[in-house]
Amino acid sequence: MLAVSLFVPLAACQTGAGQQLTAIDTAEGSTENISSLTAVIQRSPSDPAAYNVRGSAYGKAGRYDLALADFDRALQINPNYYQAWANRGLIKRLKGDRNGALADYNRAVQLNSSYDAAYIGRGNLYRDMGQTQAAFQDFERAIRLDTTDARAYYNRGLLYQQQGQHNYAIEDFSSAISLQNDAPAPYNGRGLSYLALGDDENAFADFNQAIKLDNEVAESWSNQALVYERRGDNVKARSSYQQATQLDPSYTPAKEGLRRVSS
Missing domain, CATH: 1.25.40.10 (Tetratricopeptide repeat domain)
Incomplete structure (x- = not known):
């Protein structure tokens, strides 16, 4: 059972399905911020940087079509704007246009290696x-x-x-972590590798830190539960698995863990 209980969370982490570090950090996607960026564009309609920044804000807000439109406009004004090529590549990737994303990323590195x-x-x-x-x-x-x-x-x-x-x-x-210590993802990743090496104490510390940083990530609670399960503390494991399933009812490692400790 130990091998199975370890493998499932590792697989989830490898796919990156649970967590990612921030992909677009150029601007926040709030309505207020986008409004202020729109005002900048109205004052400087020929500035590609203004469109690039607002496009990033739209991307942050999940408004991908508007983000693409802004990156397109930035590139119409300055076809050598490599940051806009890369940003547009990211949005295309998020929309599932892998060929388009690859072409944009390739153009970005051609312009700036x-x-x-x-x-x-x-x-x-x-x-x-x-x-x-x-x-x-x-x-x-x-x-x-x-x-x-x-x-x-x-x-x-x-x-x-x-x-x-x-x-x-x-x-x-x-x-x-040394570069971005406020995100749970690298703590969860490191904890799972500690766990794979049998270092449960460091793994547990990392999972707890991930929860401290953001207590609404199902993977963190499921990973914490896994340590409790390995320790034989099924009561605490059940509680943490339940927390994980409440946050994400579709998270397979938590569902399977909960079945194990509830049987």
């Missing part, structure tokens, strides 16, 4: 497409560029974890 965000975005796209080696190479490129973007280390850590190279994964998750 030192643009770390484009490599990270393209790496995530390659990972979505099952092209693990290409994804790994892009995350490596970003890291060699001395990126300060935690996503490069986090996503490379997921690939190391998927390959069972947990010591390398722990190093990468730790680097991600």
Whole structure:
């Protein structure tokens, strides 16, 4: 049972289905902020940066069609605006247009071969497409560029974890945490690799920290429950699994864990 209970959360973490670090940080997607950005565009209708920033805000708000329209306009004004190519690539990826996203990311790195965000975005796209080696190479490129973007280390850590190279994964998750210590995802990732190495105490500390940072992430509660389960404390495990299933009724590791400790 131990192998099964460990494998399921690791698989969830590897796919990135549960959590991601912030993808678009250029602007917040609030209505107030978008209104202020629209006012900037009205004052400077030929400024591609204004459209790029508002497009990022629309992306943050999940208004993908409006984001695409703004990135299109930015690129009409300045076809060499590599940040807008990469941002549009991200929105296309989120909309499921993988070929379009790949073309945009490729154009971004053609225009600026030192643009770390484009490599990270393209790496995530390659990972979505099952092209693990290409994804790994892009995350490596970003890291060699001395990126300060935690996503490069986090996503490379997921690939190391998927390959069972947990010591390398722990190093990468730790680097991600040093760059962005307010997100639960790298704590959950590192905790799962600690767990795979039999280091339950450090794993438990990471899962607890993930919950402290955001107590509405089902994966964090399910991971905490897994440690309780390994300790034989089914009462606490059941409570944490229940919390996870309340937050996300479709989260398979929590549902399966709850069945195990309730039988």
